[in-house]
Amino acid sequence: MSGLDKFSEKVTRRVARATSRRSLLTLIGGALTGAAVIPVLPVSRAQAQGHGHGGGGDPIAPQPTGNPQDPGDQTQCDYxxxxxxxxxxxxxxxxxxxxxxxxxxxxxxxxxxxxxxxxxxxxxxxxxxxxxxxxxxxxxxxxxxxxxxxxxxxxxxxxxxxxxxxxxxxxxxxxxxxxxxxxxxx
Amino acid sequence: MKWLAASALIVATGTAVVTPAWSGNEAIPGVENAARARQNWILSCQGCHRADATGTPQTTPTMAGFVARFLEVPGGREYLVQVPGVATAALSDADLAEVVNWSLVRFDAANLPADFKPYTPVEVGRLRLKPLRAEAMTIRAGMIARMAQDDNGNRNRGGFR
Known part of the structure; x- marks a missing residue:
């Protein structure tokens, strides 16, 4: 157990000597911001939209007539x-x-x-x-x-x-x- | 052509005053079931001729206020059944005779000759066996010229309507 303690202490001290606290904050901050930006990239949007020509595009809200004599959703082919x-x-x-x-x-x-x-x-x-x-x-x-x-x-x-x-x-x-x-x- | 249009207008307005137009209630000779005739008109004719039979000048000549004039000229009675849209319609002889009789009264009662005999299923069945094809346009133009000639003759004699 003491060997592991010594190893951790050695590594921590080496890291502390070689880096500043500011650079650590920069690193963490960069990672957080970078992760937040990924879903905003255009590549991601194109994938979420799916379907091509004739397939749909953005989802379309249902358009029921509200009339029981005229059942179904007018945006659906099975209307x-x-x-x-x-x-x-x-x-x-x-x-x-x-x-x-x-x-x-x-x-x-x-x-x-x-x-x-x-x-x-x-x-x-x-x-x-x-x-x-x-x-x-x-x-x-x-x-x-x-x-x-x-x-x-x-x-x-x-x-x-x-x-x-x-x-x-x-x-x-x-x-x-x-x-x-x-x-x-x- | 202007004089033709003008004279057609005079005929249309003149006769509309003299003859009361079909009111839609009385029975039509040769039409057993007017509702069925109207439905067949909607399903088989109206798509191109439009609901009021006014048509489209480039593709579908107007029937409204004009179609019964074909009965005045030689070959006109045959033409009205042999014209491709009528002869090849997906209707039985009886339904076709009914819809033709119905449309003559519905869309041009004013020009219908007083001695008009309704088409019978047998007559329609015989005529539609020889449908017109590309020559329909030429035949139609010939009959329209004949109508214009007749109008002109009537006017010169001063006995025009």
Whole structure:
């Protein structure tokens, strides 16, 4: 035990002779500051964001309608009105499920289908109006394609750029506007 | 072209005053179920023609206040079914006949000839077997020229409406 004591004393005295107390404070202070700076580095931020183009970007707060007749989160691809959508959800791009983000124009030419509303088990007629005039939003890509038809039936194909009849043909994002309740199947 | 637009306007306004426009309640000949016809219009036509059938000049000519005029000229009745969007619509012959009869009254009751006979499913089924393709534009232009000619003749005789 005394050997260990002597060894510690020798080492401590050598360190004390060779260094000043100020340099020790500098060292500790530097380490503390350095550690605090690491999470602020840009490398760290890029990693935390994750996902690339079309994957998301910053997390988007849920946008429930608050209406029990219109269940679900309008920023999620599984929201019932998006049953045949193909594009970026306007809800994630500064607009809503039925309105365009500021600075874009809603296309009057659309493709129209029906979606089943789980709240009342009825089919609703949905118009997928594209928002046009700004480059692709890039958030919340959603591609569901229920009853989507090939290009030879352009009126029922959602791979087409439906930015027609607008000032600009540049696609930004897609909405899902309710036009009405579909008739019950005969 | 200006005179054509002007005369079309006179026809539209003139007849709107004389003939009461379709009010939306009375039965339409050849339309068994108006709600179904409207739904088929929304699902199969409205996307391009727009809800009020005004269309887009570059791609989809206007139907509102004009479409029934095709019935005045030779070949017009056939054209309205053989035009690609109608002939190839994903609807049965019966539903297609219904939606065509419905849209003529809904969007252009004023120009509908008094002796108009509604399309039947059989007639539509026969006509849509020979759909027009790229030539549709030329045929349409020819019929529009014929309408203009007729308008001109009527005006010269002083018997125009």
């Amino acid at each position: 019932w009105r998006y049953c045949a959508i193909d594009g970026f959800l306007c809800s994630c791009c500064g607009g809503t499920a039925s309105s365009c983000p500021p600075g874009t124009e809603m296309s009057p030419i659309t493709w129209i289908g029906t979606c089943h509303n789980p709240a009342d088990n009825r089919a609703y007629i949905i118009s997928y109006n594209d928002c046009c005039g700004k480059s692709s939003c890039g958030r919340c890509l959603c591609n569901r394609n229920e009853r989507d038809r090939p290009m030879v039936r352009p009126q029922a194909n959602n791979d087409i750029n439906w930015c027609l009849g607008t000032e600009s043909a540049i696609y930004n994002c897609s909405t899902a506007v309710i036009l009405g309740v579909a008739l019950d199947q005969q």
